[in-house]
Amino acid sequence: MDLLNLIKDAGVIGAGGAGFPTHAKLTSKAEYLLLNGAECEPLLRVDQQLMKLFPDEIIRGMEAAGRYIEARKAILGIKGKHKEVIVLLRERIAALGLSNYMEVMELRDIYPAGDEQVLVHELTQRIVPEASIPLKVGCVVINTETALNICNAMAGNPVTETYITIAGDIPQRMTVKVPVGISIRDVIEQCGVQDIADYAIIDGGPMMGSVMNDVEGYVTKKSKGYVLLKKDHFLIRKKSVSLNRARIIGKTACEQCRMCTDLCPRYLLGHNMQPHKVMRALSYNLDDVKEQQIAQLCCECNACELFSCPANLHPKSVNILYKQKLAEQGIRYQPIQIDFQARSARDHRLIPSKRLVIKIGLTAFDKPAPMKQVEFRPEYIQIALRQHIGAPATPVVGIGDQVKAGQLIGKIPDNSLGATVHSSLDGTVIEIKDNSIVIKVGSYV
The missing domain is CATH 3.40.50.11540 (NADH-ubiquinone oxidoreductase 51kDa subunit)
Structure with a gap:
C-alpha cells in the first residue's frame, strides 16, 4: 500500500x-x-x-x-x-x-x-x-x-489518541496523551481544580480558541488545548461578547485609528485585509456588503481584537459578521492582484509573543506544562464522525457491535472529502447519534 x-x-x-x-x-x-x-x-x-x-x-x-x-x-x-x-x-x-x-x-x-x-x-x-x-x-x-x-x-497505526495541554489559572499545568472520544470533563479533572464551576474554559489557544458553553463535549483528533481562567478574567469577558454586541460597540466607538490594519499579519504580507475599513462600513450603515469582501481575507488570528485596538473594540468579530453576510448572499472575494510584496514596515510591526501574553493578562500563567502520563479509564467514549474538514464519516458498525482499539468505525463517504475514524478503546457500540458513535468501554453490555 x-x-x-x-x-x-x-x-x-x-x-x-x-x-x-x-x-x-x-x-x-x-x-x-x-x-x-x-x-x-x-x-x-x-x-x-x-x-x-x-x-x-x-x-x-x-x-x-x-x-x-x-x-x-x-x-x-x-x-x-x-x-x-x-x-x-x-x-x-x-x-x-x-x-x-x-x-x-x-x-x-x-x-x-x-x-x-x-x-x-x-x-x-x-x-x-x-x-x-x-x-x-x-x-x-x-x-x-x-x-x-x-x-x-x-506502521499501520491509525489516529486514536491526541496530545492536549491543560493550562491557565490552575494548580497543575500539564500536557497529556488522551484517547479520542474521551469526555473533556475527564481531561480537565486532571489539573487539580476543585470546583470547575468557578472557571470558564477556552477550547484551543487563548487567541483563536472559543469559550465553551459547557464541558460536556468530547475530545477530537484536532483538540490541542484547554485554557481555564476565572470567569471575570479579561480574556473571558472579551471572548464572551456576542457578535451583535460587538457590532453595536464598534458602530458607536471606532475612531478609525488604523491600528487593527497596521498590525494585521495578512495586511503586512501585502494583502488587502484592512479591518478599519470594515469597521468604517459598520459605522456608516453601508448596506452593500459587496464592498466589504475584504472581510473574507481575515484569518481570525484575533491580533486586532486582543492586541492592536486601543479602544478595546472587536474588529475580528465584525469581520466574522460580514463574512456571514457575504456567505448568505453567495459573494466571494475576487483578488485583483497576482503578485504580492510584504509591506516595508512589516519587520517593525510584528507582535512579540511576550508582549502579547502581557496584553491579554496571561503572564502569571505562562509557565511549563510538562508531559504527564495519565491512565484514563472512562466508562464511555463518544467518537465524532466529523472531526475534520469535509463530509462526516459513514458508520461501518452498528449498535451492539463489539469493537477493539484501532478498529475502523467510520469510513469516508464515496466521492467525498473526509477522514476515517477509529475506536480509541475496546468496548461495545451502544448508540449512534448526532454524527457520533457512543461506545461503552471495557466490559461488554
Whole structure:
C-alpha cells in the first residue's frame, strides 16, 4: 500500500486545529514541505514537547511526506527560543543521513508565527496570494503532530489518541496523551481544580480558541488545548461578547485609528485585509456588503481584537459578521492582484509573543506544562464522525457491535472529502447519534 492510502486509512488529519484530511493535502506536488512547529498560541506546549520526545518519528514522517510530494526540500520551522529541541533535531537529521534534504529553520518569537501564510513567508520568503493556499507558491504545510501521525500510519497505526495541554489559572499545568472520544470533563479533572464551576474554559489557544458553553463535549483528533481562567478574567469577558454586541460597540466607538490594519499579519504580507475599513462600513450603515469582501481575507488570528485596538473594540468579530453576510448572499472575494510584496514596515510591526501574553493578562500563567502520563479509564467514549474538514464519516458498525482499539468505525463517504475514524478503546457500540458513535468501554453490555 502506498503512503497516501496508509495515511488515508489511518484517518490522519491536520492536528494543529484545522483538521484538513492529510491524504488530500498530499495529492499535489510541491517544491517545499514545511513543518509548522511554531505553536504560537500562548500557553500551549504540545508541539515543542513532541519534537523532543519523538524526533526520529517526526523526521521520518516529514521525509516520507516530502518524498511523496516530490519536494526538493523539507524544512522544520521552530521558534528559536526552543534551543534544546533545535539542537536535538539537527543532530537526529544528521544521524539519519538527511542533512542534504531536511533542515531546521529558526522562527522569530512572534504572533501569529503559526499562521500558514506567515510561516510560508518566514521560511521561504514567498507570499501566498489572497484567498489562496500555500500550494499556490509551491509549499505544503503540515503540523508537528501530523508528521508524527504519518509515521505511525506507516506502521499501520491509525489516529486514536491526541496530545492536549491543560493550562491557565490552575494548580497543575500539564500536557497529556488522551484517547479520542474521551469526555473533556475527564481531561480537565486532571489539573487539580476543585470546583470547575468557578472557571470558564477556552477550547484551543487563548487567541483563536472559543469559550465553551459547557464541558460536556468530547475530545477530537484536532483538540490541542484547554485554557481555564476565572470567569471575570479579561480574556473571558472579551471572548464572551456576542457578535451583535460587538457590532453595536464598534458602530458607536471606532475612531478609525488604523491600528487593527497596521498590525494585521495578512495586511503586512501585502494583502488587502484592512479591518478599519470594515469597521468604517459598520459605522456608516453601508448596506452593500459587496464592498466589504475584504472581510473574507481575515484569518481570525484575533491580533486586532486582543492586541492592536486601543479602544478595546472587536474588529475580528465584525469581520466574522460580514463574512456571514457575504456567505448568505453567495459573494466571494475576487483578488485583483497576482503578485504580492510584504509591506516595508512589516519587520517593525510584528507582535512579540511576550508582549502579547502581557496584553491579554496571561503572564502569571505562562509557565511549563510538562508531559504527564495519565491512565484514563472512562466508562464511555463518544467518537465524532466529523472531526475534520469535509463530509462526516459513514458508520461501518452498528449498535451492539463489539469493537477493539484501532478498529475502523467510520469510513469516508464515496466521492467525498473526509477522514476515517477509529475506536480509541475496546468496548461495545451502544448508540449512534448526532454524527457520533457512543461506545461503552471495557466490559461488554
